[in-house]
Amino acid sequence: MITFTDEQIMVRDMIRKLCREKIADRSREVDETKEYPWDLHQLFVDYGLFNLRVPERYGGAEMDYTSACIVVEEIARVDGACANTIAHHQAGMCAFMGGANEMQRDKYLPRVGRGDYLVGFALTEPNAGSDAFSLTTRARQDGDGFVIDGTKCFISNSGLTDLYVLFTTVNPAMRRDGVTAFLVDKDTPGLSIGKNENKMGLRASPTRQLVFENMRIPAENLLGQVGKGWELVLRSLTETRVLVGAMALGIAQGAMDAAVAYAREREQFGKPIAEFQGVSFMLADMAIKVECARALIYQIASSVDKGMRDQHYYASVAKCFASDMAMKVTTDAVQVMGGYGYTKEYPVEKMMRDAKATQIIEGTNQIQRIQIARNLLKRYG
Template sequence: MIVDTAREIADEKIVPRRAELDEKNEFPTDILQDMARADLFGIFVPEQYGGFGGGCFEIVLALEQLARGCVGVATSYAASALGIFPVLIAGSEQMKEKYLPDIAAGRKWAAFGLTEANAGSDASGVQTTAVLDGDEWVLNGTKQWITNGGESQIYSIIAITDPSKGARGASIFIVEDGDPGFSYGKKENKMGIRASATRELIMNDCRIPGDRLVGRQGTGFITVMKTLDVSRPGIASLGVGLAQAALDEAVTYAKQRIQFGKPIISFQAVQHMLADMAIQLEAARALVYAASRHIDNNPRNMSKASSMCKVFATDMAMKVTTDAVQVLGGYGYMKEYPVEKMMRDAKILQIYEGTNQIQRNVVGQELNREYTI
């Protein structure tokens, strides 16, 4: 049912508009509203807060279909889930009651504010600070390249509350659109996923009530790591959906395009390319589904599976979209056909929510640990 609904959204609402959104660098507010009406924002919210109580696997299914339409639009949806995960994982009951019903209904969207100019792959470089002043927290700092920045109403912000404690000195706060001292930088002009909005979040003596602290003070990084463990299969499934869309385009074209008197799909050189694309795609899909089911069982350690599927599926998406452009040849390079956009969109999947190099580090470190007696 989730698959059908997400697919209907993709086919009816996203595909007809994706080229225009990409061209105009335009945020798909109305499409997100369509998703909200279709209850898609309720998938990852527990039932008692108006959602459907789905887990990582359900999000993966939805994102895969949305990404078949447009990774930019799907990213905007995924970023809202990412932004609220800290509340789901570590938030108080009171905090959940405050935010989750609005998220489930799609009335409000969320965003996740971790990255800074000097804190990318090295998340411990966060320089944004939060200081308790009476009943209020005062935040200072600038977050960079925040997906849904300026479009969402709810932001999870990672800030240092105790610089002396290093990684144990970070905490997560909820900052709301309109809070005093909270503003946005200019919208970034990106290579791909241009339908998604990416902005700076600027906190200049931003004052928020004391109860906006998510979980206990100093547990920020633990929550961030848990959040990313759960969210990475979602990014992997964007790769799966995107590659599926590219494969669909490539095969359809190869059957139509006549060269040397035959459809090009009848040439082995093309057939083998398409076959490799399909094989890699299915392998990635199987891994992503398995990893997300594994995570939904709530194992003690989920980082390895999470990182593995992210790396494999997004590298696969880059390869498959590049090959799709190749199959379409000159047409593939033209904006009239959707595959060049798919190729541009694919690149970000290898970069955001932890670069694929960092993911390999995680897998390597986990292996090292597992084999230590």
């Protein structure tokens, strides 16, 4: 059992009510149309969900990490795509906060603090996914600024985003030591935004290519230092991996809610299917997995709130466990609901599709296992 503070419980209950009353019913429709739900976006703005972690002095809510996980979990319980929009904005924000100097903070944080200004995280390229050191989006120093050429892909919230944290290389041969981050305003000449990918899940969360052609960026938009961008990638991925874990947890909880309700109602052989051991054990296994993931995620989140800094290993463990768990729980929820679970009349097939993404985003689970194993072997070395 997790013990939340009174404030965290208040946040949870407020978001849970919002989800139940305004988001749950829209989830199926926005999945089908693949349209970004601007009405829900406005609710997120009104509830301050895009400035959760922004310091109060810039107008933000300055929430702790645990509360951010609570928000993402609760939203994912009814809609994975909306949770992804918020989690990926946090990914951009985290990189920003890691590298921004005073001038950049003063310029951008009041905008984010307003609550309607989104920040994106642009790392992945067509030929640089898991092998993120092999970036080819190139930044060349030119006079008092930089010129950038290249292509990013699968960038969440593209088209909604106001400011991109863009990871480039100043020299591909330098791999990690060439990675350099810039702040790119959405209206910068030379930036064009590609088509919205037709995805399996998280369909209402736009994922697009970004193309940079001869894009000039002033030196003041350099985020951090030349060659030090990887530190910002790592900082952001570490924080967002736990949020993606919370997202997976919410999706699994939503699927379990639906499966339990269905199993109590649906009768076969003259009794509710929940009374068959074969079904009730599946429900019990769902609960075991969901509770383990919840304990893990909030233990890490609360440690971070208490000052733990080196949470890379635990972030990988949490993201990997929670997303594999969500895949299993959502698949089993479809099974519990039989043919009806396989139709779009019920939410679990969508949850299964949404859960799949959590095994891929913020580094695939194979990459998480590589990180976990490396860390483990070092400890025993």
